[in-house]
Amino acid sequence: MATRKAFLVDTTICTACRSCQVACKNWNELGVEPTTNRGSYENPMDLSPTCYTKIKFVEREKSGSLNWLFLKQQCLHCGEAACMKVCPAPGALYRNAHGAVVFNPEKCTGCKYCITACPFDIPRYNAATNKISKCHLCYDRIENNLIPACAKACPTGAIKYGARETLIQQAKSDGKANIYGEKDLDGLGCMFILKDAPSAYGLPDVPKIKAGTSFYKDFVEPLWNFGAPAAIIALFLHYITFGAKRTDNASEGGTAND
Numbered sequence: 001m002a003t004r005k006a007f008l009v010d011t012t013i014c015t016a017c018r019s020c021q022v023a024c025k026n027w028n029e030l031g032v033e034p035t036t037n038r039g040s041y042e043n044p045m046d047l048s049p050t051c052y053t054k055i056k057f058v059e060r061e062k063s064g065s066l067n068w069l070f071l072k073q074q075c076l077h078c079g080e081a082a083c084m085k086v087c088p089a090p091g092a093l094y095r096n097a098h099g100a101v102v103f104n105p106e107k108c109t110g111c112k113y114c115i116t117a118c119p120f121d122i123p124r125y126n127a128a129t130n131k132i133s134k135c136h137l138c139y140d141r142i143e144n145n146l147i148p149a150c151a152k153a154c155p156t157g158a159i160k161y162g163a164r165e166t167l168i169q170q171a172k173s174d175g176k177a178n179i180y181g182e183k184d185l186d187g188l189g190c191m192f193i194l195k196d197a198p199s200a201y202g203l204p205d206v207p208k209i210k211a212g213t214s215f216y217k218d219f220v221e222p223l224w225n226f227g228a229p230a231a232i233i234a235l236f237l238h239y240i241t242f243g244a245k246r247t248d249n250a251s252e253g254g255t256a257n258d
């Protein structure tokens with residue numbers, strides 16, 4: 001694998017301008033969606049099959065005034081990716097040479113296992129196409145030596161993209177030692193510098209794979225892979241040893257009316 005690339009999003013300097021949201025829509029040619037005013041500046045309120053990234057607004061009262069936290073929601077490109085662990089369709093979710101978790105709609109069967117497994121509630125299902133979708137870390141731009149569209153559009157420099165280790169070292173030398181996702185799940189491909197506890201943003205304090213997620217890939221699939229050929233061989237050996245199963249009537253030379 002080439003050097004693992006990542007995002008480091010510094011939420012302390014994000015102004016919630018949402019240029020990243022718009023740039024992602026533009027680059028990926030994702031359609032607009034009707035939204036409604038629900039009394040918040042947050043818009044849209046959720047990720048969707050046509051919204052791979054959005055700024056989440058956490059609006060709260062602190063010392064008698066409105067206090068905001070902003071979080072760029074998108075796929076976190078986990079080093080240990082639950083979505084990949086459960087996906088039964090080979091090639092539908094794969095890790096590319098730069099460490100991003102990319103989806104291939106051609107191979108996706110729409111089973112939605114990845115949606116259930118993701119600890120960050122990221123993939124979204126499109127019933128019209130029977131496919132999932134999510135951020136792919138702009139693999140198509142990276143392959144053409146362009147940085148991801150959202151990072152390019154960010155006017156404050158809150159979204160840093162580059163070699164993962166370099167981003168971590170730079171943040172630490174800038175005194176930003178507490179990096180969300182530095183080590184969890186084998187390191188996230190989208191890390192954050194947060195102003196408050198992860199739970200204040202709706203992030204798991206300690207992200208981990210949900211219990212049972214690995215069961216299919218770690219136990220069922222290997223057993224099936226081992227068990228299916230073994231069963232076929234056993235059936236074949238039984239057949240050549242004992243022949244085809246015969247009914248009692250047939251073996252006794254009787255008829256149905258005997």
Ligand code: SF4
Nearest residue numbers: 075076078082083118
């Ligand atoms: S955030 Fe969810 S969808 Fe993205 S790589 Fe991790 S498990 Fe997969």
Ligand code: SF4
Nearest residue numbers: 024053135137138150
């Ligand atoms: S990396 Fe690309 S696909 Fe992912 S959120 Fe940014 S612009 Fe969208």
Ligand code: SF4
Nearest residue numbers: 014015017018020154
């Ligand atoms: S473009 Fe940058 S500053 Fe604007 S909302 Fe996105 S991350 Fe925040």
